[in-house]
Amino acid sequence: MRVSLFLALRYLSPFRTGSLRRIQGAILSVGLSLVPLIVVLQVSDGMIQGITARILEVGTYHLQVLSPSSGNSKEEVTLLSELRKVKTVISVTEESQGVGLAYSRGGSAGVTIRAVPPRAWEMDKGFARFMKMIEGTFDLLDPGSAVLGAELASKLKIHVGDTLKVVTPYSIEGDSILSRVSTFNVKGVVSSGYQELDKLWLFISQERSRILSPRASRKLIGIKVENPFQGLLPVVREVYRILPRSYRVYTWEELESSRYLSFRTTQYLLIFIMALILAVASVNISSTLILLQIEKKDELAVLKSMGLSSKQIIRLFYYFGAWIGILGALVGVGIGLAMAVSINEIIGGIEFLLNNGWEILRWLLRTTGIVVEGANIRILNPQFYLEKIPIVLDPFKVLGAAFFTVLLSVLASLLPARSAGRLRPLEVLVKH
Amino acid sequence: MNEILLQVEKVRKVFTTGSENLEVLKDINFSTPPGKVVVITGQSGCGKSTLLHLIGGLEAVTEGIIRVGDRLVTEMGEGDLTLYRRKTLGFIFQLHLLLREFTALENVAIPALISGVPKTDAFERAALLLAQVGLSGRLRHFPQELSGGERQRVAVARALINDPLLILADEPTGNLDEGNARVVQEQLFSLVKEYRKTLILVTHDRELAREGDQRFLLHEGVLHPL
Ligand SMILES: Nc1ncnc2c1ncn2[C@@H]1O[C@H](COP(=O)(O)OP(=O)(O)OP(=O)(O)O)[C@@H](O)[C@H]1O
Ligand SMILES: [Mg+2]
Numbered sequence: 001m002r003v004s005l006f007l008a009l010r011y012l013s014p015f016r017t018g019s020l021r022r023i024q025g026a027i028l029s030v031g032l033s034l035v036p037l038i039v040v041l042q043v044s045d046g047m048i049q050g051i052t053a054r055i056l057e058v059g060t061y062h063l064q065v066l067s068p069s070s071g072n073s074k075e076e077v078t079l080l081s082e083l084r085k086v087k088t089v090i091s092v093t094e095e096s097q098g099v100g101l102a103y104s105r106g107g108s109a110g111v112t113i114r115a116v117p118p119r120a121w122e123m124d125k126g127f128a129r130f131m132k133m134i135e136g137t138f139d140l141l142d143p144g145s146a147v148l149g150a151e152l153a154s155k156l157k158i159h160v161g162d163t164l165k166v167v168t169p170y171s172i173e174g175d176s177i178l179s180r181v182s183t184f185n186v187k188g189v190v191s192s193g194y195q196e197l198d199k200l201w202l203f204i205s206q207e208r209s210r211i212l213s214p215r216a217s218r219k220l221i222g223i224k225v226e227n228p229f230q231g232l233l234p235v236v237r238e239v240y241r242i243l244p245r246s247y248r249v250y251t252w253e254e255l256e257s258s259r260y261l262s263f264r265t266t267q268y269l270l271i272f273i274m275a276l277i278l279a280v281a282s283v284n285i286s287s288t289l290i291l292l293q294i295e296k297k298d299e300l301a302v303l304k305s306m307g308l309s310s311k312q313i314i315r316l317f318y319y320f321g322a323w324i325g326i327l328g329a330l331v332g333v334g335i336g337l338a339m340a341v342s343i344n345e346i347i348g349g350i351e352f353l354l355n356n357g358w359e360i361l362r363w364l365l366r367t368t369g370i371v372v373e374g375a376n377i378r379i380l381n382p383q384f385y386l387e388k389i390p391i392v393l394d395p396f397k398v399l400g401a402a403f404f405t406v407l408l409s410v411l412a413s414l415l416p417a418r419s420a421g422r423l424r425p426l427e428v429l430v431k432h
Numbered sequence: 433m434n435e436i437l438l439q440v441e442k443v444r445k446v447f448t449t450g451s452e453n454l455e456v457l458k459d460i461n462f463s464t465p466p467g468k469v470v471v472i473t474g475q476s477g478c479g480k481s482t483l484l485h486l487i488g489g490l491e492a493v494t495e496g497i498i499r500v501g502d503r504l505v506t507e508m509g510e511g512d513l514t515l516y517r518r519k520t521l522g523f524i525f526q527l528h529l530l531l532r533e534f535t536a537l538e539n540v541a542i543p544a545l546i547s548g549v550p551k552t553d554a555f556e557r558a559a560l561l562l563a564q565v566g567l568s569g570r571l572r573h574f575p576q577e578l579s580g581g582e583r584q585r586v587a588v589a590r591a592l593i594n595d596p597l598l599i600l601a602d603e604p605t606g607n608l609d610e611g612n613a614r615v616v617q618e619q620l621f622s623l624v625k626e627y628r629k630t631l632i633l634v635t636h637d638r639e640l641a642r643e644g645d646q647r648f649l650l651h652e653g654v655l656h657p658l
Contacts, residue, residue: 003545011533302529305490306543306590307518310510425490 004312007303008319022295026288026324031331033281034405037274038336041397043343044267046389049229052252052260053390057126058192060252061093061222063236068246075244082242083223088235091124091224093117096209098217100168102202106157111202113166113217115209116140126224136160136188140205146184149198150191162186166202170213182211228252278405282412285324289317289416293423301425310421317420321413325406333402337393344388347379354379436499437597437630438470438487439463443496444653445482456482458653460496464646466597467628469621471644473635473658478650480634484600487632488521489513500598518547522591522629524601524620530575530583530590536562537571540589547594554593561589564626565619581612588620592627599624599631605640613637 012023056062065083067076076094083092096115101108121128121138131138134150146164148156158164163185170180184204191198204211225235232251239249253260293300300313339346354377362372445457456479464470474480485491487498489505498505500520508516522543530539537558544554562571565585575583584604591599604620605613617640624631635641647658 003542003548006545006551007542010538013533298529299531302523302525302531303542303546305488305517305523307514307516307521307546309514312546 002315003308004315005319008316008323011316012320012323022292023288023320023324026284027327027331029281029284030278030324030328030405030409031335033278034329034332034401035336035339037271037278037401038333038398039340039343040267040270040274041401042337042340042393043389043391044270045229045394046343046391048260048263048267050389051263052256053228054130054193055256055259056228056252057124057130057224058194059197060255061220062225062228062232062252063223063239064250064252064255065221065223065239065243066248066250067219067221079243080221083221083239086235086238086242088226088231089223090226091126091222093120093124093222093224094206094219095222096206096212096217096219098168098212100166100202100211102152102156102164102166104156104158104162104164107155109152109155110200111152111166112200113168113202113204113212115204115206115212118143118205118207120203124224130193132191132193134189134191136186138190138203139187140203142185142187143205143207144183144185145187145205147188147190147203148186149201150189151195151199152202153186153189155199158186160186160188166211168211168213169216170211180211182208275404279408282405282408285321285409285412286415288324289320289413290419292320293317293416293420297423300420300423304423304425313423314417314421317413317417318410321409321411321417322406324413325409328409329402329405332405333398336401337398340393341391343391347389351377351379435465436463437466437468437501438632439497439499440483440487441497441499443483443486443498444494445479445486445491446494455653457486460653460655462646462648462655464630464632466630468645469624469631469633469643471633471635471641471647472650472655473641473648474650476636479653480650481602483650484602484632484634487598488523488600489516518543519594520597522594522596522599524584524587524591524599524604526603526606530586532575535572535574536567536578536582536586539575539586540593543590544593557593558589561592561623562586564623565589566615579612581608581615584608584612584616585619588616588623592623592629595627597630599629601631601633601635603635603637604633605635605637614639617643 080092080094083089094117098113098115100111100113102111103109117123118140120140121131128138135153136147138147139145140147146166148158148164153159156164163183166182166184167179168182169177190201190203192201209217223235223239225232232253236249236251243249300308304310304313358377365372440460440462443457443460444455447454447456460483462470472480472483482491486493487500487505489508493506496506500516503516505513505516530536531542534542537555540558540561541551541554544557545551549557559568559571562568565588567582567585567589570578570582570586575586578586584607588604591601601620605616608616617637620631621643623629633640633644641647648655649658650656
């Protein structure tokens with residue numbers, strides 16, 4: 001065994017008197033500073049998925065196939081069943097989207113008309129999971145029925161059982177637009193969790209899609225797969241293989257790119273900041289090792305007088321640094337993973353504390369005569385987030401962060417190592 | 433055999449502190465064949481430790497030559513000095529200067545490990561030397577668990593493990609009471625004789641001084657034979 005390693009192992013042995021105790025603080029500070037990085041690495045993907053999942057399920061789909069104008073419908077039917085056979089695909093939905101003006105006795109509003117299969121609610125489990133029924137049912141079996149977004153319903157002041165008229169352009173020739181008026185029975189009111197979408201969405205049956213002029217609407221096939229956040233590309237490739245040439249396929253990442261990109265940017269920024277925190281903490285290692293070097297000056301001088309070279313002393317300090325890094329990484333990864341795994345409970349706990357604190361504050365203020373109104377605090381607004389952040393532990397990210405920690409620690413021991421190596425034996429020995 | 437192991441020739445050492453020059457050693461000359469004990473005595477502050485440090489390559493001479501075997505210590509660079517300390521020298525200091533986190537056995541073995549002796553061999557030899565200084569029952573003790581005399585005996589064993597040509601001892605009994613001093617002295621000399629080492633011994637201890645093959649008094653920067 002190399003003598004530096006031998007010395008380092010003895011110096012750092014927990015069963016021996018001292019040096020380990022000297023570096024405990026550094027280990028702890030490095031470990032604790034690693035915790036945020038680990039948590040962010042493990043949870044942020046889940047949070048992005050949580051935020052993104054809803055919009056994908058209620059509207060964007062995982063993949064969208066855009067048909068070239070109005071395709072031959074017979075050809076389209078075989079296409080759909082082909083697409084359903086692709087591996088990991090769980091639902092294939094035909095949809096036409098167009099715009100119109102809805103009005104009722106209560107008022108009028110511009111709407112996005114989504115003509116979906118009558119049984120969309122049953123066919124598309126993700127859609128049913130994230131769409132909240134506010135009133136009635138999502139029942140489009142009767143071609144005369146419609147389902148509205150919650151904001152839209154309240155703007156038009158209509159409820160289940162009321163009727164609704166929709167004006168749509170059906171041909172645009174030159175300067176003149178001819179319009180048609182259709183009547184629908186309101187069967188249900190839904191909420192997607194996004195007000196700006198609930199304000200616009202009007203669902204009707206695919207059978208009535210002809211009220212949408214082909215030139216003012218688009219026809220798409222929405223595809224959903226088992227996991228939109230993983231392995232989407234092979235599906236895209238397979239879909240392209242099946243489709244005739246004139247079709248285009250878009251992934252949700254492309255369709256929601258502005259939203260998704262800003263999440264990703266935020267995530268990278270967070271990771272960068274957390275890494276910076278860790279880097280700052282590793283300065284602790286430098287100062288700890290400098291103290292250790294001062295404390296061990298005598299022993300280092302003796303070792304040098306016995307022929308330990310400067311290089312070997314430098315290596316000894318690198319081992320110290322690496323050891324702090326390794327133990328710190330263990331501590332950090334341990335605590336970090338524990339926190340990541342229980343992030344939902346932690347958030348719940350914080351909410352509980354905040355709300356109780358808030359209650360107590362309100363109660364105290366009430367005794368002094370001040371009445372404060374306020375809703376309960378929700379850290380993750382369930383309107384936008386999943387109720388639970390999905391947690392997928394990624395061992396590679398953990399290993400990466402741990403490696404980064406050890407690397408930083410070794411870098412941090414560079415300076416103390418150099419200064420220990422430069423120590424001249426006599427400076428110390430002469431004092432005795 | 434008339435060979436010379438250590439030759440010190442016209443050595444001068446001046447310490448410069450600020451603007452003051454302190455000429456500690458003026459003109460040191462002596463040489464010694466292998467297997468001899470050289471004793472150096474003198475008043476406190478006369479430069480005895482300094483002379484040992486020069487011979488050990490821990491400090492550079494101002495002028496003069498120090499030759500060990502056929503090698504010039506005074507011409508060596510950092511790398512050569514490291515090897516020289518490793519292979520040729522054994523140090524014993526007034527204070528034992530053992531490493532706190534290491535057992536007696538490990539403390540003795542470390543110089544051997546530094547010079548690349550395999551671990552098992554190093555420990556075997558360390559155990560043998562500790563037995564020779566009467567500490568076979570203390571192999572796993574840490575320095576704090578040993579008496580002053582015992583620590584110094586560990587230091588004696590440590591100085592011998594690499595089978596050095598030259599042992600430099602700076603008041604090895606200086607911090608011990610009379611009884612312990614005699615034990616350490618006895619063991620040091622018996623080992624030096626047994627392994628036929630050259631010992632340069634700095635001491636105030638009259639008893640110890642009597643044992644020298646060559647004896648010098650260091651006074652005003654010059655060695656005077658006694
Ligand atoms: N690095 C140094 N810089 C300046 N002066 C020094 C240095 N080392 C030693 N000296 C001076 O040189 C003189 C001789 O010191 P040295 O330690 O060799 O004495 P010594 O004979 O060993 O004394 P003692 O018996 O007390 O150990 C002292 O006056 C000391 O102050
Ligand atoms: Mg001295």
